[in-house]
Amino acid sequence: MIGFRTLFYKEVLRFRKVLTQTVAAPVLTSLLYLLVFSYLLEGRMRVYDEVAYSAFLVPGLVMMSMLQNAFANSSSSLIQSKITGNIVFVLLPPLTYWEFFAGYVLAAVVRGAAVGLGVLAAAWIFVDLPLRHPAWILGFAFAASALLGALGLIAGVAADKIDQVAAFQNFLIMPMTFLSGVFYSIHSLPPFWQDVSHLNPFFSMIDGLRVGFFGRSDVSPLASMGVAFASLGIVSGIALAMLKSGYKLRF
Amino acid sequence: MVAAIEVRGISKRFGTLQALEDVSLEIGQGEFFALLGPNGAGKTTLISILAGLARADRGQARVMGYDIRADYRQARRALGVVPQELVFDPFFTVRETLRIQSGYFGMRGNEAWIEEIMEALDLGSKANVNMRLLSGGMKRRVLVAQALVHKPPVIVLDEPTAGVDVELRQALWEFIRRLNGDGHTVVLTTHYLEEAEALCGRIAMLKLGRVVALDTRANLVRKPHSLNLRLRLSGRLPAELAARDHGRGGGEHLLRLREYAEVEPTLTALRSAGCVIEDMELEQPDLEDVFLEIMRRPEAAVAGAA
Numbered sequence: 235m236i237g238f239r240t241l242f243y244k245e246v247l248r249f250r251k252v253l254t255q256t257v258a259a260p261v262l263t264s265l266l267y268l269l270v271f272s273y274l275l276e277g278r279m280r281v282y283d284e285v286a287y288s289a290f291l292v293p294g295l296v297m298m299s300m301l302q303n304a305f306a307n308s309s310s311s312l313i314q315s316k317i318t319g320n321i322v323f324v325l326l327p328p329l330t331y332w333e334f335f336a337g338y339v340l341a342a343v344v345r346g347a348a349v350g351l352g353v354l355a356a357a358w359i360f361v362d363l364p365l366r367h368p369a370w371i372l373g374f375a376f377a378a379s380a381l382l383g384a385l386g387l388i389a390g391v392a393a394d395k396i397d398q399v400a401a402f403q404n405f406l407i408m409p410m411t412f413l414s415g416v417f418y419s420i421h422s423l424p425p426f427w428q429d430v431s432h433l434n435p436f437f438s439m440i441d442g443l444r445v446g447f448f449g450r451s452d453v454s455p456l457a458s459m460g461v462a463f464a465s466l467g468i469v470s471g472i473a474l475a476m477l478k479s480g481y482k483l484r485f
Numbered sequence: 486m487v488a489a490i491e492v493r494g495i496s497k498r499f500g501t502l503q504a505l506e507d508v509s510l511e512i513g514q515g516e517f518f519a520l521l522g523p524n525g526a527g528k529t530t531l532i533s534i535l536a537g538l539a540r541a542d543r544g545q546a547r548v549m550g551y552d553i554r555a556d557y558r559q560a561r562r563a564l565g566v567v568p569q570e571l572v573f574d575p576f577f578t579v580r581e582t583l584r585i586q587s588g589y590f591g592m593r594g595n596e597a598w599i600e601e602i603m604e605a606l607d608l609g610s611k612a613n614v615n616m617r618l619l620s621g622g623m624k625r626r627v628l629v630a631q632a633l634v635h636k637p638p639v640i641v642l643d644e645p646t647a648g649v650d651v652e653l654r655q656a657l658w659e660f661i662r663r664l665n666g667d668g669h670t671v672v673l674t675t676h677y678l679e680e681a682e683a684l685c686g687r688i689a690m691l692k693l694g695r696v697v698a699l700d701t702r703a704n705l706v707r708k709p710h711s712l713n714l715r716l717r718l719s720g721r722l723p724a725e726l727a728a729r730d731h732g733r734g735g736g737e738h739l740l741r742l743r744e745y746a747e748v749e750p751t752l753t754a755l756r757s758a759g760c761v762i763e764d765m766e767l768e769q770p771d772l773e774d775v776f777l778e779i780m781r782r783p784e785a786a787v788a789g790a791a
């Protein structure tokens with residue numbers, strides 16, 4: 235237990251030491267998206283009849299920044315430790331693979347939450363946003379950050395080079411995020427692409443997060459929560475199996 | 486009393502390279518043990534297997550009686566490893582590094598001991614300095630401190646003195662010797678054979694992944710021959726002695742004798758051949774002589790010795 239708490243503390247301390255890069259920068263990026271897109275599209279698009287486009291955009295941006303930063307936290311920490319060799323400091327101690335998993339993933343959740351809160355706080359300055367069901371927000375924020383933290387752990391463990399982590403991010407995480415309805419309601423898509431979007435767990439999480447703010451969504455929030463936690467379960471299972479076998483860590 | 490380290494029939498292959506082949510050895514509690522061998526002999530691989538960083542293809546190993554796979558948590562708690570590579574985490578200060586390492590081993594309230602090892606390794610003034618800013622030797626000291634932070638009964642140091650200045654080397658050995666005196670088992674690899682000779686009670690030599698020698702330092706140094714007779718002569722060495730000359734040439738001769746009783750007849754032979762001795766030295770062969778001799782043996786002899 236102390237082993238896990240220490241690893242968690244170390245991972246949080248690690249990103250806290252470079253907050254401008256790990257929190258401030260992604261908040262600024264999201265804010266730029268918000269200002270540019272809402273300026274361009276405000277008035278041309280209304281979602282759920284009564285929600286302004288700029289308000290609609292905020293939960294998507296919050297979710298997108300949480301996804302990316304949770305992934306970045308665990309993946310970059312692991313790949314850097316592997317490349318510099320200081321990964322031995324966590325391999326020599328008697329940490330169990332559960333402690334290892336929980337330490338990296340929960341720190342990623344904290345980073346995701348910090349960035350998500352930052353984006354939300356900054357957006358609130360410009361946009362009038364309701365807050366209907368905070369419990370859904372917390373639930374989806376946790377599931378999403380944990381899922382991406384676990385994916386980041388898999389990428390960080392499996393990769394041998396930083397470019398491989400970047401490829402994972404650019405060719406999997408980014409497309410899935412952009413195609414999940416960050417910038418649009420999937421009801422504006424043709425039926426085929428609506429069906430495809432329903433299979434994307436990132437869509438479920440963004441759609442679920444919107445319930446927390448607007449009380450409305452494309453899909454039932456319970457179904458979305460089911461998808462989110464099922465994905466988290468599967469990805470965590472893969473990550474734990476990798477850690478247990480020592481894959482790429484213990485040669 | 487259970488052995489500090491017990492290795493039985495460990496083999497490890499990397500692709501086509503047999504890094505370790507059927508290695509067995511036992512190191513008792515409280516020993517100061519040296520693991521020697523040329524580059525690529527498999528020393529680091531063996532240490533990595535003991536520490537759980539690598540996995541053996543065959544064989545078993547125990548640390549303080551704990552199986553490194555089945556009881557890995559106890560085995561790792563019993564072991565402190567100073568890695569060969571100079572690794573560090575650039576995000577943290579020296580004190581943070583040590584506190585974190587201590588926490589990984591499940592220890593809390595370890596401040597007093599952390600201060601003590603920083604003091605002993607002369608790291609006190611660097612406690613709040615970021616690891617990135619330390620010199621190589623300082624980073625090496627932190628690695629040693631990290632290995633000791635959980636007070637392991639068994640300490641393994643993989644070339645701890647590579648790239649370290651004379652002063653630190655002395656201080657480091659004094660500290661390690663003190664730990665050994667307090668009952669810690671110490672295993673060390675080094676390419677400075679005088680270090681091993683001065684410190685270690687028992688020595689294993691590895692070559693191409695096999696144990697080719699395993700004995701006390703005293704026995705190893707005694708074994709092949711017991712005396713070196715170094716000579717500088719005017720005149721040629723008589724034929725019967727020239728055949729046994731191991732000198733480097735240039736008028737320098739080295740004769741290996743089994744016992745002091747051989748000195749007299751050798752000198753007599755020189756005198757009757759009309760040689761004049763310009764310089765003469767009689768010395769005990771050192772570990773380096775033995776090491777080179779063992780490493781030069783042909784493969785067949787090596788396999789036989791193991």
Ligand SMILES: Nc1ncnc2c1ncn2[C@@H]1O[C@H](COP(=O)(O)OP(=O)(O)OP(=O)(O)O)[C@@H](O)[C@H]1O
Pocket residue numbers: 485499502504522523524525526527528529530531569
């Ligand atoms: N991860 C690895 N993958 C492939 N080969 C490896 C790996 N680690 C070690 N080897 C090879 O195994 C052999 C033994 O290496 P090892 O590092 O154990 O030697 P060593 O005795 O510690 O040498 P040195 O004195 O140079 O540190 C070497 O030939 C090395 O190239």
Ligand SMILES: [Mg+2]
Pocket residue numbers: 528529530569643
């Ligand atoms: Mg080595």
